[in-house]
Amino acid sequence: xQKVTQAQTEISVVEKEDVTLDCVYETRDTTYYLFxxxxxxxxxxxxxxxxxxxxxxxxxxxxxxxxxxxxxxxFNFTITASQVVDSAVYFCALSEANYGQNFVFxxxxxxxVLP
Amino acid sequence: xxxxxxxxxxxxxxxxxxxxxxxxxxxGHTALYWYRQSLGQGPEFLIYFQGTGAADDSGLPNDRFFxxxxxxxxxxxxxxxxxxxxxxxxxxxxSLGAIAGTDTQYFxxxxxxxVL
Numbered sequence: 582x583q584k585v586t587q588a589q590t591e592i593s594v595v596e597k598e599d600v601t602l603d604c605v606y607e608t609r610d611t612t613y614y615l616f617x618x619x620x621x622x623x624x625x626x627x628x629x630x631x632x633x634x635x636x637x638x639x640x641x642x643x644x645x646x647x648x649x650x651x652x653x654x655x656f657n658f659t660i661t662a663s664q665v666v667d668s669a670v671y672f673c674a675l676s677e678a679n680y681g682q683n684f685v686f687x688x689x690x691x692x693x694v695l696p
Numbered sequence: 697x698x699x700x701x702x703x704x705x706x707x708x709x710x711x712x713x714x715x716x717x718x719x720x721x722x723x724g725h726t727a728l729y730w731y732r733q734s735l736g737q738g739p740e741f742l743i744y745f746q747g748t749g750a751a752d753d754s755g756l757p758n759d760r761f762f763x764x765x766x767x768x769x770x771x772x773x774x775x776x777x778x779x780x781x782x783x784x785x786x787x788x789x790x791s792l793g794a795i796a797g798t799d800t801q802y803f804x805x806x807x808x809x810x811v812l
Contacts, residue, residue, distance in 0.1 A: 585738075616800070626739070626787065626803035672738050683752060684729075684801065686738030 583608055585675050585687035593693045594663050602658045602690045604673030610634075612678035615649065615656045620689070621669040632656065663694045698722070700804035702788050708810045709778055717773040717807045721790030728771050729801055730763055731787040739787055745771060746793075778811045785809070 584607040594600045606615065617629040630640065632649050640647045644661045660667055673687040701720045709715050721728050727746050731739035741755040745765045753763075760778075765771040775782055785806040791799035 618803075623805070624785065625805045626789075628800050628802060631800050674738075683741050683744070683754070684731075684739075685741070688736075689738050 583675050583677055583683070583685040585673050585685055587671075587673055587687035587690050589690045590688070591691045591693070593695060595695050596665060597662050599659060599661050600663050600692065600694075602660075602671050602673075602692065604656045604658065604687060606654050606656065606673070606675045608654075608675060608677055610677035610679050614676045614678065616674040616676070616684070617647070617656075617658050618672045618674065618686075619669045620672065626672070629658075660692075663692075665694050665696055668692060668694045700788055700790050700802055702786075702804040702807050704807060705805065706808045706810075708812065710812050711778060711780060713778050713811075715775050715778055715809065717775075717786050717809070719771045719773070719788030719790075719804060721769065721771070721788070722802055724792070725790035725802075726768070726793055727791045727799065727801075728765060729789040729791075730771070730773050731789065733785045733787055733806070735784075742773075775809075778809075780811050783809055783811045 586605045613634045615632045619627045619629055637649050646659045648657045670689045670691045672689045674684050676684050703718045729744040730742040732742055733739045743753040743756055743763050744751055747768045748765055760776045763773045785808050787803055787806045789801035789803045791801045793799050
């Protein structure tokens with residue numbers, strides 16, 4: 582069955598520090614998709630990235646980068662030079678290609694970036 | 697508007713009452729999803745529609761919950777005989793299609809339901 586684990590419940594860093602949010606997943610499918618969403622205090626989930634299981638290339642987008650490793654079933658997210666505006670809850674999610682559109686979200690990691 | 701909209705933003709009701717929550721997806725998106733998010737947890741899948749039909753309703757907790765999308769656009773989540781345990785934020789999302797797992801879901805701001 583699908584499962585997403587985000588072991589870090591809460592993380593606090595000081596502005597300009599780098600921070601990595603961990604995501605470990607379980608799936609029975611060979612084709613699947615991984616996502617990260619940000620939920621700021623306003624509450625609306627904001628899409629950050631989608632990755633398919635056949636593409637293990639790491640991706641960088643500005644201060645954000647993602648490290649996908651199938652060997653360890655992990656899809657970790659790093660914020661470089663964190664800013665106060667990065668404070669939010671971050672969710673990792675998994676969708677299996679052969680089992681429909683049922684997204685499974687992890688429990689989330691609350692990131693607090695202190696000035 | 698450009699994004700997914702949900703109304704009302706907040707709903708307070710009494711135990712045993714009936715409520716309706718509305719979702720207006722992004723124009724042109726054929727797939728629509730409902731999730732429930734309890735405090736401190738990730739969103740939990742309830743149901744998804746491809747067009748007018750419910751393609752997967754396996755996440756609905758019981759028969760008090762029902763959702764419709766009669767014209768393939770706006771959707772309404774209906775909860776009968778509400779219970780205090782139904783209190784949560786109900787999120788709606790839409791995606792361009794429903795090619796299994798490929799489509800990114802875009803979320804609305806949610807409806808916070810409080811059952812007293």
